[in-house]
Amino acid sequence: MVQQVAKESVGTKGNHKRTTIFTYTHTKRTDIEEDIRSLQLDSAEENNGVVNPGDARPEEVEVVDKMEEDSEEVQAVSQPVHPEPKVKHKEVSAVEDAESQQETEGNNKRHLNVVFIGHVDAGKSTTGGQILFLSGQVDDRTIQKYEKEAKDKSRESWYMAYIMDTNEEERIKGKTVEVGRAHFETETTRFTILDAPGHKSYVPNMISGASQADIGVLVISARKGEFETGFEKGGQTREHVMLAKTLGVTKLLLVVNKMDDHTVNWSKERYDEIESKMTPFLKASGYNVKKDVQFLPISGLMGLNMKTRVDKSLCPWWNGPCLFEALDRIEITPRDPNGPFRMPIIDKFKDMGTVVMGKVESGSVREGDSLLVMPNKAQVKVLAIYCDDNRVRHAGPGENLRIRLSGIEEEDILSGFVLSSVAKPVAAVTEFIAQLQILELLDNAIFTAGYKAVLHIHAVVEECEIVELLHQIDLKTKKPMKKKVLFVKNGAIVVCRIQVNNSICTEKFADFAQLGRFTLRTEGKTVAVGKVTELPTGYYVVDKDMECGYLFSILSLYHKTFTDGLLGEQPTWGIL
Ligand code: GTP
Numbered sequence: 001m002v003q004q005v006a007k008e009s010v011g012t013k014g015n016h017k018r019t020t021i022f023t024y025t026h027t028k029r030t031d032i033e034e035d036i037r038s039l040q041l042d043s044a045e046e047n048n049g050v051v052n053p054g055d056a057r058p059e060e061v062e063v064v065d066k067m068e069e070d071s072e073e074v075q076a077v078s079q080p081v082h083p084e085p086k087v088k089h090k091e092v093s094a095v096e097d098a099e100s101q102q103e104t105e106g107n108n109k110r111h112l113n114v115v116f117i118g119h120v121d122a123g124k125s126t127t128g129g130q131i132l133f134l135s136g137q138v139d140d141r142t143i144q145k146y147e148k149e150a151k152d153k154s155r156e157s158w159y160m161a162y163i164m165d166t167n168e169e170e171r172i173k174g175k176t177v178e179v180g181r182a183h184f185e186t187e188t189t190r191f192t193i194l195d196a197p198g199h200k201s202y203v204p205n206m207i208s209g210a211s212q213a214d215i216g217v218l219v220i221s222a223r224k225g226e227f228e229t230g231f232e233k234g235g236q237t238r239e240h241v242m243l244a245k246t247l248g249v250t251k252l253l254l255v256v257n258k259m260d261d262h263t264v265n266w267s268k269e270r271y272d273e274i275e276s277k278m279t280p281f282l283k284a285s286g287y288n289v290k291k292d293v294q295f296l297p298i299s300g301l302m303g304l305n306m307k308t309r310v311d312k313s314l315c316p317w318w319n320g321p322c323l324f325e326a327l328d329r330i331e332i333t334p335r336d337p338n339g340p341f342r343m344p345i346i347d348k349f350k351d352m353g354t355v356v357m358g359k360v361e362s363g364s365v366r367e368g369d370s371l372l373v374m375p376n377k378a379q380v381k382v383l384a385i386y387c388d389d390n391r392v393r394h395a396g397p398g399e400n401l402r403i404r405l406s407g408i409e410e411e412d413i414l415s416g417f418v419l420s421s422v423a424k425p426v427a428a429v430t431e432f433i434a435q436l437q438i439l440e441l442l443d444n445a446i447f448t449a450g451y452k453a454v455l456h457i458h459a460v461v462e463e464c465e466i467v468e469l470l471h472q473i474d475l476k477t478k479k480p481m482k483k484k485v486l487f488v489k490n491g492a493i494v495v496c497r498i499q500v501n502n503s504i505c506t507e508k509f510a511d512f513a514q515l516g517r518f519t520l521r522t523e524g525k526t527v528a529v530g531k532v533t534e535l536p537t538g539y540y541v542v543d544k545d546m547e548c549g550y551l552f553s554i555l556s557l558y559h560k561t562f563t564d565g566l567l568g569e570q571p572t573w574g575i576l
């Protein structure tokens with residue numbers, strides 16, 4: 001009995017998303033290929049919605065009675081691995097019937113996506129694997145098998161991580177490459193774990209994982225020297241926190257891991273040191289530490305302070321919750337199930353029709369619905385909806401779904417397209433205005449009109465160019481500066497006009513935060529974070545043949561007061 005772990009990655013060699021990126025940006029293929037290559041290791045084959053713990057939301061996911069399904073579709077449910085997966089979905093083994101039934105029942109619970117982030121080797125996969133073990137989804141026999149396999153590869157201590165790291169390459173190197181996806185439940189909540197890679201070469205995959213998450217578990221190693229390396233400039237602890245905040249992960253559980261290590265030995269001093277160093281940094285990143293962050297000590301390897309509280313004889317000073325309790329208690333802002341439907345497509349494949357995968361960012365979907373695939377404005381019909389491995393009739397915001405569509409071919413869909421309401425389709429634009437926080441430009445370059453970077457916005461990865469700097473924001477007064485701005489440097493906040501070659505789906509941050517926040521990356525480094533503040537003004541017309549509204553963009557016409565009230569109280573770059 002083993003939990004299924006699906007793997008996914010962005011832009012890795014031979015994989016669909018990489019192909020997609022190139023197709024989507026065909027006019028600048030060479031440039032983007034270079035950019036993307038620099039984001040990857042070539043060797044790699046490779047909100048927010050609250051919901052109180054007790055709130056069951058049966059209306060958001062309606063499970064289809066298994067008896068009602070025809071045999072073909074039942075087969076589709078039990079075979080989630082499609083014949084030629086472009087984004088890899090590795091199944092450790094088939095889930096047994098009894099488990100499927102449990103999951104079906106679990107659909108009445110609230111659902112949260114949790115991304116595990118943090119510096120390389122902090123213990124993300126080990127902790128994720130331990131969660132699956134402790135929640136009864138991996139049996140002792142499998143653990144023994146992994147222990148042997150890990151020993152054969154001279155990676156004895158990695159056996160728990162093998163539950164999440166299912167690729168041979170990941171197991172040999174002891175490093176996660178692709179985001180591992182798995183599910184577990186507590187009494188009140190169904191969780192989807194997204195185990196992100198920590199290595200800096202795989203940041204695009206981490207971005208993809210974090211962009212699907214509601215909450216984050218930031219894993220910090222307490223082992224002597226390891227916390228320091230992760231936290232120093234250039235370490236992934238910093239980059240991941242900043243990216244998580246940018247990508248809409250509003251709540252963080254900061255787990256101080258490896259408390260069992262002999263250099264730590266459940267020391268309160270070490271725990272306090274890490275908490276006191278992380279706190280100002282998290283604040284500077286835009287997190288309200290009191291409200292949005294919770295610290296707790298664990299040992300992912302030993303499974304301590306995870307499902308049950310750590311024994312007082314081991315850690316007498318800890319009076320807080322264990323990890324499962326803390327996860328259970330996290331509250332996030334309720335999403336609107338009645339908003340216009342928006343589901344960014346992260347993957348697609350052929351399976352008795354065209355199946356698209358993604359997380360619902362707004363609204364709800366029901367079997368039989370007519371929707372649009374944007375930006376190519378293709379009208380489609382929803383044939384079936386799958387949530388985890390269950391077919392459901394109806395699903396609400398926050399759910400990770402696979403949706404079978406009619407009316408479109410798989411090859412006409414690219415990742416980053418958005419499945420969208422017909423009446424209020426998502427905006428599709430080649431230009432927008434955004435407020436950017438410049439983080440660290442390569443070689444202290446200056447940021448000016450003509451600057452090119454790779455834009456990551458929900459599932460879109462697209463080359464972009466800054467075509468005009470409109471004005472700089474005064475960091476003290478938080479007001480637009482009067483002086484004309486020609487260039488800015490590290491740390492500046494600037495409002496600018498950005499162009500992309502191909503139409504992309506986006507929204508104003510103020511309307512749909514998840515579709516309006518982005519990062520700019522150059523040569524594998526995140527150089528800026530931003531939010532879309534203005535889109536070209538547009539209007540809807542009804543196309544009588546299709547009975548739907550289209551958004552027609554009129555570039556160059558913008559609402560004027562685009563910077564008013566945009567800055568929050570964040571002291572440094574936490575503009576989102
Ligand atoms: P990447 O995916 O490469 O970013 O690493 P990761 O954060 O997933 O780390 P992983 O789980 O692969 O663990 C890295 C190493 O740390 C392995 O040797 C683990 O056994 C060890 N480790 C993880 N958690 C603990 C812990 O709680 N205690 C001790 N002592 N070692 C741990």
Ligand code: MG
Nearest residue numbers: 124125175176
């Ligand atoms: Mg890992």
